[in-house]
Amino acid sequence: MKPKISVVLPVWNGAKFVGAAIDSILSQTFADFELVVVDDGSDDGTADILRSYTDSRLKVHSVPHGGIVTALNLGINRSSAALIARQDADDLSRPDRLQRQWDALQREPRAVLCFTDHSLLNETAAEVGAARLPRSRSFIALRLCYQCPFAHGSVLFAKEAFLAAGGYVADERHAEDYALWGRMLELGDFVALPEALIRFRIHSSSVSKRNLETQERLTFQIASENCRRFMGLNEVDAQRAATLLRTPARERKMGDWLWFLSSCAPKLRGKSAETFGWLAWQTAKRLVPVSRV
Secondary structure (H helix, E strand, O other): OOOOEEEEEEEOOOOOOHHHHHHHHHOOOOOOEEEEEEEEOOOOOHHHHHHOOOOOOEEEEEEOOOOHHHHHHHHHHOOOOOEEEEOOOOOEEOOOHHHHHHHHHHHOOOEEEEEEEEEEEOOOOOEEEEOOOOOOHHHHHHHHOOOOOOOHHHOEEEHHHHHHOOOOOHHHOOOHHHHHHHHHHOOOEEEEEEEEEEEEEOOOOOHHHHOHHHHHHHHHHHHHHHHHHHHOOOHHHHHHHHHHHOOOHHHOOHHHHHHHHHHOHHHOOOOOHHHHHHHHHHHHHHHOOOOOO
16 A cells, blocks of 8 residues: 655765654654655765664665756655655654644645745754745745745655656756746645744755855746746846845845836736735835944
8 A cells, every 4th residue: 555655865975864864754643654765876874874774664775876856856756655755864854744744735635735944953953043934825936036935855745746847857956946846836836834844954065055156056047937937027027037036125226126016026926915015025125224333
């Protein structure tokens, strides 16, 4: 019998943290899952750690090193459940994470993805901050027009929608999740859980810190594409809008911001109080001068 959820965990030389990540999944209160680990050519002792587990829910696939996108797609393609949860090898899931996300998707039949809030950890597992999430479909779309609004490792999504959206794309490596969410939002609703159900570890060897320059370039390209997708802008206006949204509010030229408010924001698919509130807040930040002491 197929499990209800497949948790996909790619790892490459993650011996320092992968055991804790696996333990956080195996201790979930929701028990009907498989944990699919893709060992992406590790040579640091990761394989020994994986072999030490005897839980039958853990499925390990060892492959030559091919990178995160290849490992993710392989793990999902070899998963047997209709729902896919992501877990990174250096992060920790709260014990009730899968149960909470399963329940959320059961309440929302049109939803194809559920994401959660997260807290940030340093290398010693001390919490150093938390994130704030968009809730409405409209505001999720707007946030996607300038940044990835939630943590990759916090998601639970429908495998069918993932495949229909084209999966992870090799050319988008290091921002593969951000690009995917824009495509998936066209296929159904996203559900936000405002509790920090995953702890996201920031450390010197994390992928997100090692590839900042590539991420920055890809993020702008994806942001521009999402401006075209969700606001129906042409390529020139989409790039202008993405640049503007990615600029701090007080550094924007008022003429440019008024152009966005009059020519772009009204075209955004859907409306919500959350979206209007953010636009008003950004306008106020531009208008109110910075106090000098």
